[in-house]
Amino acid sequence: MKFVLSFLTVLAGFTPALAQATDATAPTPLEIWQEAPETVFSAQDTDLAAFEWLARPVVVFADSPNDPRFVQQMDLLAALPEELAVRDVVVITDTDPAAMSSTRTALRPRGFMLALIAKDGTVNLRKPFPWDVRELSRAIDKMPLRQQEIRDRR
Template sequence: MIAPFAPLQSSDSPPTDDTLLTNFTANSPDLGWYVVNDNVMGGRSEGDFRKEEGQLHFTGRTNTNGGGFSSIRTKALQLDLSDYTGVRVTVRGDGRRYTWRLATDARWRGREISYWADFDTKADALSTVEIPFSRFVPRFRGTQLDGPALDAGNITGMGLMIYDDQDGPFDLSLANVAAYSEKPPFMLSNYQWKKRVLVLSAPASTDKQLREQQEVVALSREDFSNRDMALVTLLDNSVSTAGNRKLTADEVTTARVASGIVQGSFALRLIGKDGSVKLASDTPTSMAEIYSLIDSMPMRQLEKFDRR
């Protein structure tokens, strides 16, 4: 886990995995949660929290004869989430609507503002809710503002609130909070000018010709890597992959169309860094033949010269 006390640094490429910001197990850092109810403005709502069984339980009763809200918040944080799409929370709810709250250094007329995004819950059901940063709206004491927009690279605090214009008890359990990223759809063109791609297509992972080709690839991993190659496996009835990434059915179809492959039988394609098909075969091919073809390419010869 990346500790939320240290800044999450940006990188040149989006993260491939989500980042856990906090959970409530024994080894999770304490984010200093505290209660803020509407009694700060003369309201009558009640709310509190407790940690048990690896979850944070937020309970109480709202009263709309006053502010009508109850909330819990973290102490000051320093999070750079600019490489991420939003926040994902895992909760067990009660059917009421809750609000996730983010704070930054932003001000309105010199006063602190916060950013809110509502989410619905199902009664006594565990659910995972993704809240994109684009949904967070700036507010000052509940009043929506025109701006500024949320700066995800400068998160200084988080919070959970109930403010749904209803009276009565509430009960929500929070299991964890993570920052998530949405991967763009996979396309073979993602490799262009970066990698040479060996595409293997077959009806299933048990296909005899596929296994034969995979075995010879595995025996020459170093040569494969030295030629800046990537392996994409497209299967009709099994999990398809591009490296370690699992592909969706739509991504498989797109990759087959791009490489001129029809499903139903074994096929091999070697795609150059320029994006064009250099070799097309319907039978397994020796890696010596593939490497010889690559080594004859002008771009490969320039690479070998530059790497001396």
């Protein structure tokens, strides 16, 4: 419950910035994310194509923000935000099936689903249950582009 309140606080802090994104001079969601990599985006406000080649979206779907699996997943992601930031991960949430966001239409979840999308836009992983940051990090670190990023940093 504590995380839900902090999640809503973070989301409320960035909602005005996301609303301004329709303005030509306002920052895009990606620019906001680059300034604060722990930012969580709503699927209704973002397009997966905006993150292509720049970030690895982790998309968390649920039928309700009160779904225990959704709450658990968000708690797990909030536990190690620095590990996600190192791997260029951005979190996108969709808890409103009636809204039929473009992300929901593309990935077609049934109830709760976690999807890891590579920087090239391909779906790398789909899970019907929560995963912790350690498991996500391992999956990301096995990706060829991530391995190249690690080599380039040396």
